[in-house]
Amino acid sequence: MDILQILLTDSFWAASLRIATPLIFGVLGALICEKSGVLNLGIEGIFAAGAMAGWMAVWLGAGLWGGLLVAALVGAFFGLIHAILTVPLGLSQHVSGLGVTLFATSVSYFIYRTALPNVSSPPRIEPFQALDIPILSDLPFIGPVLFQQTAMTWLALVMVVLVWYVLSRTALGVAIKAVGDNPDSVDAQGLSVYGLRIGAVMAGSALMALGGAFLTMSAFDAFFFGMVNGRGWVCIALVIFASWRPGKALLGALLFGAFDAFQVRLQTEVGAFVPGQVFLMAPYILSILALVIAARGADYPRALLTPWFKGQR
Amino acid sequence: MLRLARLNPMENLKILSLNALSKRFGSVVANDAVDLDLHRGEVLALLGENGAGKTTLMNMLFGHYLPDSGSIDVLKDGVMTPLQLGHPQAALAAGIGMVHQHFTLALNLTTFDNVVLGSEPLFSWRRDRAGARAKLQGIMKQSGLEAPLDVPVGQLSVGERQRVEILKALYRDARILVLDEPTAVLTPQEADTLFENVATMTKNGLAVIFISHKLREVLAFSNRIAVLRHGQKVGEIATKDADERVIARMMVGADTPITPRENMAPGAPILTLKDINVRGRSKRDGLSDASFSVHSHEILGVAGVSGNGQSALAGLVSGLIRPDSGTLSVDGNEISRPDPLAMINVGVGRIPEDRHHDGIVGAMTVAENMVIERLNDTDVQTRGLLNRDSIQASAERLTKEYDVRGPGSDAAARLLSGGNIQKLILARVFDQNPRLILANQPTRGLDMGAAAEVGRRLLEARKRGAGVLLISEDLDEILGLADRIMVIHDGHLSEVTTRDREEIGLSMAGEHA
Numbered sequence: 001m002d003i004l005q006i007l008l009t010d011s012f013w014a015a016s017l018r019i020a021t022p023l024i025f026g027v028l029g030a031l032i033c034e035k036s037g038v039l040n041l042g043i044e045g046i047f048a049a050g051a052m053a054g055w056m057a058v059w060l061g062a063g064l065w066g067g068l069l070v071a072a073l074v075g076a077f078f079g080l081i082h083a084i085l086t087v088p089l090g091l092s093q094h095v096s097g098l099g100v101t102l103f104a105t106s107v108s109y110f111i112y113r114t115a116l117p118n119v120s121s122p123p124r125i126e127p128f129q130a131l132d133i134p135i136l137s138d139l140p141f142i143g144p145v146l147f148q149q150t151a152m153t154w155l156a157l158v159m160v161v162l163v164w165y166v167l168s169r170t171a172l173g174v175a176i177k178a179v180g181d182n183p184d185s186v187d188a189q190g191l192s193v194y195g196l197r198i199g200a201v202m203a204g205s206a207l208m209a210l211g212g213a214f215l216t217m218s219a220f221d222a223f224f225f226g227m228v229n230g231r232g233w234v235c236i237a238l239v240i241f242a243s244w245r246p247g248k249a250l251l252g253a254l255l256f257g258a259f260d261a262f263q264v265r266l267q268t269e270v271g272a273f274v275p276g277q278v279f280l281m282a283p284y285i286l287s288i289l290a291l292v293i294a295a296r297g298a299d300y301p302r303a304l305l306t307p308w309f310k311g312q313r
Numbered sequence: 314m315l316r317l318a319r320l321n322p323m324e325n326l327k328i329l330s331l332n333a334l335s336k337r338f339g340s341v342v343a344n345d346a347v348d349l350d351l352h353r354g355e356v357l358a359l360l361g362e363n364g365a366g367k368t369t370l371m372n373m374l375f376g377h378y379l380p381d382s383g384s385i386d387v388l389k390d391g392v393m394t395p396l397q398l399g400h401p402q403a404a405l406a407a408g409i410g411m412v413h414q415h416f417t418l419a420l421n422l423t424t425f426d427n428v429v430l431g432s433e434p435l436f437s438w439r440r441d442r443a444g445a446r447a448k449l450q451g452i453m454k455q456s457g458l459e460a461p462l463d464v465p466v467g468q469l470s471v472g473e474r475q476r477v478e479i480l481k482a483l484y485r486d487a488r489i490l491v492l493d494e495p496t497a498v499l500t501p502q503e504a505d506t507l508f509e510n511v512a513t514m515t516k517n518g519l520a521v522i523f524i525s526h527k528l529r530e531v532l533a534f535s536n537r538i539a540v541l542r543h544g545q546k547v548g549e550i551a552t553k554d555a556d557e558r559v560i561a562r563m564m565v566g567a568d569t570p571i572t573p574r575e576n577m578a579p580g581a582p583i584l585t586l587k588d589i590n591v592r593g594r595s596k597r598d599g600l601s602d603a604s605f606s607v608h609s610h611e612i613l614g615v616a617g618v619s620g621n622g623q624s625a626l627a628g629l630v631s632g633l634i635r636p637d638s639g640t641l642s643v644d645g646n647e648i649s650r651p652d653p654l655a656m657i658n659v660g661v662g663r664i665p666e667d668r669h670h671d672g673i674v675g676a677m678t679v680a681e682n683m684v685i686e687r688l689n690d691t692d693v694q695t696r697g698l699l700n701r702d703s704i705q706a707s708a709e710r711l712t713k714e715y716d717v718r719g720p721g722s723d724a725a726a727r728l729l730s731g732g733n734i735q736k737l738i739l740a741r742v743f744d745q746n747p748r749l750i751l752a753n754q755p756t757r758g759l760d761m762g763a764a765a766e767v768g769r770r771l772l773e774a775r776k777r778g779a780g781v782l783l784i785s786e787d788l789d790e791i792l793g794l795a796d797r798i799m800v801i802h803d804g805h806l807s808e809v810t811t812r813d814r815e816e817i818g819l820s821m822a823g824e825h826a
Contacts, residue, residue, distance in 0.1 A: 177421055184417040188411070189430045190401050191431045
């Protein structure tokens with residue numbers, strides 16, 4: 001098979017969208033946090049917590065949608081920890097975020113190990129199945145790419161529209177953008193800086209946890225240690241690539257997904273001549289290159305990383 | 314300058330009273346039992362030196378600070394009603410609007426969004442943009458305040474941003490408007506426009522409190538003046554009974570000595586710039602084709618609104634920036650590779666704009682800061698070791714001579730107040746008898762006494778034969794000190810021959826008469 005022909009197969013594009021799904025959740029989540037002025041490096045740990053919590057809820061009999069709700073709530077909880085430390089207490093957002101990542105990851109592993117001390121192979125759940133939409137899924141090319149994805153991929157795409165709508169069309173979105181640019185503007189208009197920021201970080205963290213839950217409830221059917229594997233950090237970079245815009249966030253996630261799907265397929269083509277690690281590296285290197293190009297003149301939220309204290313003017 | 318007709322509020326209806334408001338920060342008393350009344354349609358000027366407690370008082374009115382004691386009453390439905398303290402939301406609801414000195418605008422949002430922010434229900438899927446727009450346009454028409462609605466505020470000029478701030482207050486149906494040093498960032502023309510708008514708005518019943526330390530505008534634009542000193546209200550006077558001398562004495566508590574400027578013939582050129590070009594951070598903030606000289610026995614004033622190339626000019630003369638083209642010479646010798654040390658060595662003394670950040674090393678002692686520009690001198694070090702005793706001795710002498718007050722010359726310099734930091738810098742600079750003095754905004758933020766001291770030292774240096782390059786946004790300061798005046802706009806320097814405020818103001822705005 002010719003290398004370029006990979007790009008023309010429907011399975012490549014379907015895989016790209018599938019790989020992109022958790023990243024879409026993650027980038028949107030990080031984007032909401034940062035729009036309000038808070039960098040959330042807890043994302044990597046919140047992914048793990050969401051993956052574990054969602055999976056365990058389903059394993060305990062909560063049902064798939066119930067599992068997603070549990071994952072979102074757990075994400076919001078870790079978001080709350082990060083928000084309290086960084087917003088009213090004004091601690092370093094980097095330190096707190098990394099702390100949350102370590103904490104959330106370890107707690108997830110700990111609970112998993114405590115609940116299942118003696119299993120050799122991880123127990124499986126019945127994950128989200130591909131939605132086979134009649135007629136549409138039989139369309140050539142488009143059918144397999146779009147209409148044989150799971151409900152979670154659709155949820156991710158809906159979230160892109162929702163986040164875009166809230167940020168650009170509602171009063172809440174205006175307030176979030178304002179608090180990320182100049183908290184004094186929000187305070188002087190009688191809105192709560194703390195309330196907006198804490199709310200935004202919790203909502204964003206809930207989305208991140210859904211990204212994690214996709215891994216255990218849609219991509220796979222069980223929880224493994226180390227399964228997040230840097231996806232959270234990729235999202236942090238993709239937010240910059242996206243210049244804090246939901247539409248471009250989707251594009252960035254798809255681009256990364258496509259790189260990843262491409263490298264897997266390329267490996268089977270030319271794997272005999274090139275060491276496998278080169279392929280594993282490729283999506284990251286290409287992402288860095290894309291970032292370097294896109295991040296020039298990136299328009300950071302002006303108050304990002306800057307704590308704000310009431311009564312200090 | 315135009316002088317507005319003084320409004321005599323027909324109905325002398327009291328709408329606001331501050332009762333014995335006190336606030337302390339740690340051991341510092343910022344406000345001590347201040348009473349203040351405000352009437353419908355009135356313009357009250359709140360006057361005082363820096364640190365007199367003007368802004369603190371207004372921040373308590375607007376709910377940013379919670380007073381330690383005292384109360385605020387606002388007229389509501391014909392009755393004076395106590396205001397819930399410490400909540401901006403309550404102040405807004407009571408019809409109190411505040412325009413802060415540092416604008417509270419989100420630069421990424423449009424004028425419309427900034428104005429409407431906080432007045433709509435947060436959790437609603439739809440916004441009533443059409444209704445809000447109609448209301449806002451009505452307000453703009455009535456008040457005469459114009460600003461483009463759909464442009465991000467970051468792209469607006471300072472004057473426009475200020476109008477957006479006022480519109481924010483009016484949109485919330487403000488009946489009382491507080492303006493904190495509204496003219497600090499405006500050209501004289503923009504300031505006149507502002508006060509015209511204020512006059513229109515007061516005719517419609519708005520009451521205005523404006524904070525200022527510029528006597529001239531207070532006399533021209535207020536009905537009544539209240540003066541604060543050291544956190545206490547020391548007097549109140551109807552503007553028609555006041556003059557500059559009277560209120561200056563109320564502010565300072567004593568007459569400020571004004572050093573008369575003697576006439577003096579300029580000597581040989583000291584600093585000469587020829588066809589200098591500097592690319593600035595923004596297009597406006599560089600220098601293009603700058604050519605001029607500063608002579609001995611001369612103070613050359615550079616007037617302009619900040620951000621028009623002043624920082625490039627100051628950076629150049631202090632050796633921090635190298636020109637992209639053109640030559641810089643001192644005493645006729647070209648400085649081929651200007652750097653800070655080279656400029657110090659040819660006798661340039663620098664008074665930087667941001668004295669806290671660029672003028673001192675806050676963590677080092679007062680004594681160390683005084684010798685920091687001459688560490689190679691033999692009385693400061695021998696073979697790399699500091700001569701503590703002689704550094705200490707010179708610090709003692711200088712703190713006495715320049716009246717630097719604070720916890721002592723062993724204390725960290727950051728512990729000094731702004732005025733005393735400036736005195737430390739003056740001591741460091743003037744003690745070296747510099748040939749040329751670069752003074753960049755030397756009196757910004759200083760009270761009258763400290764500002765007068767700066768002026769006196771500059772005139773003294775001029776008499777001694779030094780040249781002074783005085784960069785300032787304060788036109789009164791330039792008119793009072795400079796022998797020649799240049800205006801800087803968009804990086805272009807042009808000498809003005811007039812001493813007329815109006816004409817200089819036009820040049821500052823880039824309009825050539």
